[in-house]
């Protein structure tokens with residue numbers, strides 16, 4: 001059984017790498033091929049220079065992604081078949097066993113695993129921020145701010161993450177045979193609490209959120225919110241420009257904590273009517289219950305995850321097949337959890353197109369809602385500015401986009417917004 005499992009895992013890993021490499025190669029070829037010509041519907045509104053920059057940025061990210069994929073595969077094999085997780089587990093377990101068995105050992109194991117993972121990712125993170133983003137003029141992060149962010153993240157991990165981890169592991173240890181059901185319930189409680197705590201308490205640790213100070217624009221926005229039935233106190237402007245020139249807007253939160261956040265970089269670029277149209281799109285996500293749907297989908301998926309974990313954690317082949325010796329005298333919950341997260345990553349690649357397909361459908365729905373509440377031409381103009389400011393390519397490979405894109409490619413999205421995209425965009 002153990003060697004069959006090794007084989008299944010190895011096949012999934014090879015298949016996932018081959019799929020990702022094939023998609024990346026398609027994307028690179030397609031974007032490079034269309035680099036020197038703005039697609040016809042955008043010719044009046046997108047300068048060639050901006051189009052070329054988007055192509056170069058997309059290609060640079062694809063090249064980095066290629067190395068990241070290879071490195072990730074080596075790390076995954078290092079943890080599993082080459083014995084990394086086993087070595088980490090035995091050294092921590094043996095060092096702590098006599099006096100600190102049980103929960104303390106499990107927490108030390110997870111903390112060490114997370115810390116090593118973060119250190120391994122560090123070179124890519126630094127390269128992305130200070131080289132790639134810098135080169136294309138997007139980075140606004142200083143080294144000082146980067147260090148402050150990292151320390152805040154570490155403090156949050158210790159103050160919030162570790163107690164939550166302890167609670168979940170404790171529940172796994174004391175609730176008997178149905179522990180996976182209890183652990184899932186605890187996890188869902190954390191997810192719900194995060195919907196309230198993250199926007200109101202944690203996000204403000206990293207950014208400033210202020211109300212809009214532009215009075216005429218505020219009036220316009222309040223009119224829209226009233227029409228659409230959305231609480232007017234839920235609109236905030238975030239100082240995204242502290243870290244990056246990328247522009248964006250997002251929706252988050254539950255109940256009284258639900259809010260729509262505009263980056264200051266986006267607000268500065270859009271005309272008042274365009275702000276209104278983008279806001280109408282974000283309100284659409286709430287009105288169409290997209291947050292609720294996503295949490296529900298996640299609840300079902302994590303239930304399946306915990307049920308599978310409950311079963312696998314009692315099978316010796318699950319451990320030995322991936323190069324890990326199960327504990328005989330200490331609890332296996334944390335070890336099984338880490339191994340499960342590692343083992344599922346190649347399989348999860350094949351779920352990507354389903355999840356991104358759902359997401360794109362939500363985006364089309366929110367766009368349709370926005371067209372009822374505001375002018376679709378304003379939304380189209382805003383989306384185009386957003387593409388240009390973020391150097392997002394207008395010519396992605398169709399198969400790549402279908403697999404990965406959480407938002408529809410500009411061409412499809414603008415076509416859906418208007419029967420005649422070209423004149424609408426030129427206006």
Ligand SMILES: [Zn+2]
Nearest residue numbers: 281285363366
């Ligand atoms: Zn959206």
